Amino acid sequence: MRSRLIATVLLVLGAAGCSVATSATDSGGKERPAVVETIAGKSVKSVKLTEMAEKRVGVETTKVAKSGTGTVVPYQCVVYTPDGNTWVYTVTGPRQYVREQVTVANVGGNAGSEAFLSSGPAEGTTIVKTGVIELYGAELGVGK
Numbered sequence: 001m002r003s004r005l006i007a008t009v010l011l012v013l014g015a016a017g018c019s020v021a022t023s024a025t026d027s028g029g030k031e032r033p034a035v036v037e038t039i040a041g042k043s044v045k046s047v048k049l050t051e052m053a054e055k056r057v058g059v060e061t062t063k064v065a066k067s068g069t070g071t072v073v074p075y076q077c078v079v080y081t082p083d084g085n086t087w088v089y090t091v092t093g094p095r096q097y098v099r100e101q102v103t104v105a106n107v108g109g110n111a112g113s114e115a116f117l118s119s120g121p122a123e124g125t126t127i128v129k130t131g132v133i134e135l136y137g138a139e140l141g142v143g144k
Helices: 002-016 051-057 132-140
Strands: 034-038 045-049 060-063 065-067 070-074 086-093 096-108 114-119 126-130
Touching (some): 034 132, 045 132
Antiparallel strands (some): 045 096, 086 096, 086 126
């Protein structure tokens, strides 16, 4: 499963033209599609895409909704990391995203299309719905 995920990320990022940088331009003065920056005190990184990269990846967002005693998000928003942890990407600024850990209590809805969370971002938080795997690949440095 992990090798399949990595292969998918490589394929998609290669097609989208995304790469990771620590600055907005490469040594040749060209703008990089993604800038990845460390966040003090956190193990996750901030990913900022250029306008063109965001369009190529097809980033779409949605909001975390209230559901009973917890919250609910479209299941496609959830990223499973190789260690079994679950995450979503929150929108922290224009074209800027940060991975936030969630706890999936249950998967249900129409054909399992919803993830019911017992912990994670608050109701109303904007999260990424489409383009999640590309952001994860950029954060990890795939295609660098």
